[in-house]
Amino acid sequence: MRLPDMPLHDPFVVADAGSRTYHLFTSNDPSVSGVEGTGTMVYRSRDLRDWLHPVVVFRAADQPELWASDGGWAPEVHQLAGRYYLFTTLHNEDRPLPVPPSSRYGTPFRLSNHMRGTVTAVSDSLLGPFTVVDPSRPTPPAHLMTLDGTLYVDPSGQPWMVYAHEWLQTIDGTMEAIRLAPDLTSTIGDPVFLFKASDASWLGEQIPAGVPHQLAPYITDGPQLHRAPDGALLMLWSTYEKNVAGQDGTISGGYVQTYAVSESGELAGPWRQQRPLVREDSGHGMLFHTFDGRLMMILHRPFADARGKLYEMRLDGHELRVLRRRDDLDGGG
Template sequence: MPTKDRIQMRDPFVLRHDGEGCYYLYGSTDPDIWKSKGIGFDVYRSRDLEEWEGPYPAFRPDADFWSDKNYWAPEVHAYQGKYYMFATFKADGVCRGTQALIADHPLGPFRPHSDGPLTPRDWECLDGTLYVNGQGEPWMIFCHEWVQIKNGTVCAVRLSPELDRAIGEPVELFAAHDATWVEAVQSVKHGSGYVTDGPFVHRCADGTLLLLWSSFRGGKYAQAIARSASGEVDGPWEHLPEPIYESDGGHGMIFKTFAGDLLLALHTPNATPLERPVFLPLLEQDRRLKLAE
């Protein structure tokens, strides 16, 4: 069984399965997610977060699936007795977007649930994540990509109770340049712009609502935190002045182990094919998160 330092993966996402006493690890697992044709998503399973069974094929597209590239950032949530994968896809002439898939078990097989992307069809979007508020209303938080609008944004849209369609129009939560620590990136294809990547919501024990997200500082991928002043998804969101991690890693999520420890999962370094999943211990303190020393 491979250890996580031997698993090439971007955008790691961990699902804890209480009934089985194990963890499932998903991520962008195609060998080159930038250039090669999309293969699908793999999943690994572990009881100790060190040795992982797999990979198992969680999703493989049917021949008539609309997307053939950029299979990115799958995350899986248990919801109303099923398992829902939110993942990003793209095709030539079609905007990148996040679609919902469904399965009866964390191993899959996952099959399309929504009719194409849940994100707006004329927006280049990515990295949708599920958030269910205190009233039980599901939302998807996602990024409107900088390659289209230069100053990337994080947005939220209400979902149907079935998670198969968006309800209403997206609401912008904040833009990348709202955070003073963010620096522009340069791309031969897209020019200069400010990146938003990988949003993930975390509710602290004291009720504080935090949002992890990633951008760039000093030419390196970095993981940062925004905090909702209202405690609700519509904010307003205030940015903590310094990233929580800036050693060329990001696209994080937070999960709690069976022992009760809080861990940040992210990938580092941000370079293909060297990226690996990393788990870092976290502490909640003063309405924020910090890496445990």
């Protein structure tokens, strides 16, 4: 299989040095995997060009008494102390959460809040099966509507889950973090605020003066932390860039891949927002190194019926740049 033939959203690549195999995790698509149900599947490749048919490594239906059975978004797999930990976002529309009064924000959107958050599952193998460590609740606080949890281990060895707090609950979406136990199976303390989507000042550049920005939400999505060789801490994240469409001033937007830099080099920030890396309805990217040492970014495009796109990247200090899109690997398009 080649990337143009592989339906995928929110791609996450693990370059497994032992097998010299790239593992591309994404939400289960029964039309490709042949396995029904919410979950996670993985494509595998030795060269980032030719990929094996995906296998399912996690299914919500196989988890007894799991609090949610829908979603399966943004799966990530991280190795820690010889075990593999899967983070993936689930939701349950039958378990509502408080909805903020829309009049407070002047937004025309109909808000519908329900339990949504990232679960943690563990396995002894990259190919699973993964078992949820706490089937009763998501890993971040259950009263928050969150998604896209990712792992960050700080210089002291403290693991954190960094996640997006949904605009559906906040209007101006935020990035937050919460400490994890050493084995990642529980949380410690309260969430820590990192930044809000509207901190990216370029988001409203194409909206004329006098048009209220709150007529469209500020969205946070897809965080991933990356430590640069010079010690700088970067966070890739995605959002929707606001544009005015039509004579009536209706505000629309396109999915974009951007990033931020922590001025202190610490998770707490302050975070300085950078210009977008890729537009074209692209996003939820992550960085990884190839076996020959190249820095790569994979993201999905377009948002609907998405496919994976690979980019060769460069870090100049803390400045992240796109060198070229690897058409030779992903088939172009």
